[in-house]
Amino acid sequence: MVQTLFRVGGTLCLGAALLPLVVLFRPVRFVRQVALWLLLAGVAAMTASALYAILHSLDLNFNLFHITPLLALAFHLDKLSSFFVIVIGVVSTCAVIYSMSYIEHYAGSARVQILAALLAFFILTMMLVVTSASTFGFLFFWELMSLSSFLLVMFDREKTETQKAGLFYFAMTQLGTLFLFTAFLLVYRFTGSFDISFASGIPEWGKGLVFVSLFVGFGTKAGIIPFHKWLPYAHSASPSNVSALMSGVMIKVAIYGLVRFILDVFRPELWWGILLLIFGSISAVLGVIYALKEHDIKKLLAYHSIENIGIIVLGLGLYIIFVVNGFDVLASLSLYGALFHTLNHAIFKSLLFMTAGSVVQVTGTRNIEKMGGLVKTMPRTASLFLLGACAISALPPLNGFASEIMLFQAYLGSFALNRPLLEALLVTGLAVLALTSALAAACFAKAFGTIFLARPRSEDAKNAREVPFAMIFAPGILAALCVGLGVFSHQIISRVRTDLPIPDMLPVGIVLAVITALTVILVRLVRAPVRKTETWGCGIPLQTGAWSTPPPAFRNQLLRFSRPSSAQKRYRTANSATNSRLFPGAAAVK
DSSP states (O other): OHHHHHHHHHHHHHHHHHHHHHTTTSOOHHHHHHHHHHHHHHHHHHHHHHHHHHHTTOOEEEEEEESSSSOEEEEEEOHHHHHHHHHHHHHHHHHHHHHHHHGGGGTTSTHHHHHHHHHHHHHHHHHHHHHBSBHHHHHHHHHHHHHHHHHHHTTTTTSHHHHHHHHHHHHHHHHHHHHHHHHHHHHHHHHSOOBTTOOTTOOHHHHHHHHHHHHHHHHHHHTOTTSOTHHHHHHHHSOHHHHHHIIIIIHHHHHHHHHHIIIIIOOOOHHHHHHHHHHHHHHHHHHHHHHHHOOBHHHHHHHHHHHHHHHHHHHHHHHHHHHHTTOHHHHHHHHHHHHHHHHHHHHHHHHHHHHHHHHHHHHSOOBGGGOOOHHHHOHHHHHHHHHHHHHHTTOTTSHHHHHHHHHHHHHHGGGGGOOHHHHHHHHHHHHHHHHHHHHHHHHHHHHHHHHHSSSOSSHHHHTOOOOOTHHHHHHHHHHHHHHHHHHTHHHHHHTTOTTSOOOOOHHHHHHHHHHHHHHHHHHHHHOOOOOOOOOOOTTOSOOOGGGSOOHHHHHHHHHHTTHHHHTOOEEEOOOTTTOSSSSOOOEEEO
16 A cells, blocks of 8 residues: 555656646646646655555565666665655645745746746655665666756746856756765675665775765765855755755755665764764854855855754764764664754744745845835734744754754763763864854844844835735644644654653643743733834934844854854955044945
């Protein structure tokens, strides 16, 4: 039944990809909407098959067809692949619902049919990558996924920025594929098999070489620093529904590959864990610092993807360090924390990209300095963005806090290692993780305040209106999951491992809900008549949005300490008359 459901889902997704192309030069709304509904049904079927497999602990193998005895398109559904299918399925379902209204923004152009077709093909290839049973099938669908995502990035190809982003993405993704191809050939050279789980016969020196190749290949697609340069350009240039998928789940496909080979193919070594821990920590802290500098809302969110991928990778590094040293419970805590954060990041980052896409569509700009005051005209979108911002900032009892606290607990358990140098490294990583969480909260305080609060800074922001229902409903589902996965995190993880010290967030959630409800009731009971008048403006009779606190005021002091790593430069005016030692001229930070 599981195999049949998976095949039917894949067939429906393929049909959804082909249907809009039938009327390519006549962009009929009915056809693309039918295609999106077919895609929704296909994603639901494939997700249901994975959910059934993970609940019943199934380990299934089935073939599509053989090209040669060694080269086959075979699929494998176990707990790990099923988990990633569910992650892709949940985010894709919401992205498809969101797209039902969002893509109509491009109505009238024949390319809207291509957008619907590529969206379906992109989702299908991601599903097939994480279920491939052989390195041949993995690389085949990986390249199809990369090609479809490249075409989606290039959707607005007339723009110079889009052309730059597309070419940059294509070059980097092919570089990553080259390293994966090298790793898979080495595995075949040592084992004589393309089976992903077959690794007998690889010498010790060969394992290290294969791991480094896999790390560079998967790290490039995931956006680990220093292989990250393509990510902010590609995610900001693509349509917002595609950005949600790329940031939410495509980069997680690379995480799947890394986890699959660490768990099933190799016996990891200590230096692997140290390598992942160092690169993960650097990616986490630099990702959030780069985000603090950004005025482009989509680039800001893209840099936070680098940050959260860093958190996931450092969790994998902790897993290897603990498993090599024989601390199985701490190793499991690190691994499940990293995988749980993979799910959580997929949800709250997709939520943020969708709500940001709604704002960009309404205001016509990605520059947050030209927004402001949108909480009055887009209250639902503002509420959803705020919840996503709280989740990514790891505030309790939301899901971002639930997964990060697992990694904090694993870090705190590192004092049992009795290895001073390793303990010093882990304490440094703990400090970096704490700093990252604090800077993320500061960044989203800036983002939410600049976009939604104060007064409008442009006519488009002033005339903004709430988006259609589908563009509220889809992120609303993700927002509910942010709350549910946080409040019930203890119950969810305990079904998998009962020996992990996971804090129960349910009492915290109940207390906060009761406090919120009582606050609302008290406000309504004691509400007095309110006189509406102009806020005192220091004697200035007419104030505009330009008088509100600009974004640099939120971030410049925070970035001053990190100027070398954030590439900040200070500029002074060239007027020598004012640039004296007593009366310095104007300065700007960029």
